[in-house]
Amino acid sequence: MPESALADLTTLRLGGPARRYVAAPDADALVAAVTEADQAGEPVLVVGGGSNLVVADEGFAGTVVHLTGGGVRVGERFNDRIRRDQRDLTTNSVGETSVAVTVAAGEPWDAFVARAAAEGWVGVEALSGIPGTTGATPIQNVGAYGQEVAQTITAVRVWDRMLRGERTFSGEDCRFSYRHSRFKTDPRRHLVLDVTFRLDRGDLSAPVGYAELARTLDVAVGERAPLAAVREAVLGLRRGKGMVLDAADHDTWSAGSFFTNPFVDPGQVPDGAPSYPQPDGRVKTSAAWLIEHAGFEKGFGLDRPDARVSLSTKHTLALTNRGGASTAALLDLAREVRAGVLDRFGIELVNEPVLVGCAL
Template structure:
């Protein structure tokens, strides 16, 4: 394990905000990760576990204890199942599945961050989400001081949510097991924009490589593929989740999708844009991406306080204009 004291959270997050860290502990194996967590807990030091830093709004005041940076990488294959270390780059995993003719996560190409973070958020895009393939999540339970393997039911997956997200202090993800489908074809394409791009009907399949290429192109067009040279990718991806409301609250003109039990999912991007925060809206050093109104971006010198205040103005304006409350997707960390 490497320990450093010269790092800011801004250096470790895609939004590039956040102050100085007291102790940065970089780990390269699950054993080192557990050791680092136990040492922080036993010493009573505040603990923050980071992977790719792509879904975090880090605090301007920094972190007064240990930040454990998870760099544990590796994939083990058991038939059609893969067990993946928590620090393994997510998009590298998706590329591996396409190259090895395993379907199930191809539409999740281009999402930045680490594999260990995906079950926490129940990451999803273009009609797929990780809960559809995850069969086990191995964790360190800080309350029980023991390793556990959580089943999907125990993970409590919901739309961009899970038990791991609702109880962020207790569980530290060590590895994730996914069960995939062998073959050259994707899972059925259910997202209209992706189907149009591929030239297939909704519910049809397409070659795995073609789906990956199409998703990457769509995401790049929206500034949603991490690229240090692209200011529009200096974000946490979609900053708000699509709100789910009773069907009678559907809004005229707003795209919506059935969400079961008399509910519909509204387009958060439409709500943000029609509340007056279209692409390229800037307030000082923060604002919406020039290519996607749902992504909030930062400029050099921006602070978390500026970003969150701008996000709060969006939420308040959408609520006032449409009677719908947007929920933030990234986690705003507090010491």
């Protein structure tokens, strides 16, 4: 990849060249590459699956460190020499009713979810089909269809670039909230090396917490369903929204949901919009609903001359590259949508992907 553009590493297939490229097949290589760049005063961009990145057309004037290796360990952390029989269920051991699984940062997320469903590890099945690597999941507390990783993460091992040493944060210490964590608050400090999950054992899923998924499975919200059925149902729902990567489908040339669902005061929720009360008194509403009702329908932008970017034809939350697009054009579309929602409803949408070398 050294002579290629970052477009080759992102699901949007956008972004200019990096000054320097380093492949990191394991945690030691990741730490070494980032430490070398830090000591040289060189900016660093760590890239896993590239599914949550919008990179400027000018590229990145620094070192790109690309995670190229993964791995899954049951009952032990990577580089952890503590014997398994000395551990308890709250940390990193294996029990009859639950299992602790440590996943390397570079492990493709959906490969891990597929294995979990096959092994009878319960708790991440509704997160099927999400692109990217496991190390990215705690950063923005990845979630979908009623599950989020905060529900099952027990530990995140990181390299602290400020202290120049390893640290392990418990799930509670990660300060998870909606699409947020302590790692997202301070993105340049911590390199995720591996993530430990505590998952129940069983043939049935966790209680289904999302109405659309429950309807698809023909169960009530709060009921359980076979693990394999939940995984397949989620994959089907995501494919219908263009959220499962497919090189032949330009609706999947995206960064997934481009805007997060906004949290607003109850009086700001438009009539007819979804409304989910929150513990702090605010209400979460739907960014997709706001976009559609502000006049931006699926496929918006495709009717323009020489259209290179548009909203997905399957889901209004995804901004897509129709081929030959530029990051500048994509961001112009994002600004247009954001301004339209603000003008119509007085609610300002916030981007979910990380913007590298560019801004809205």
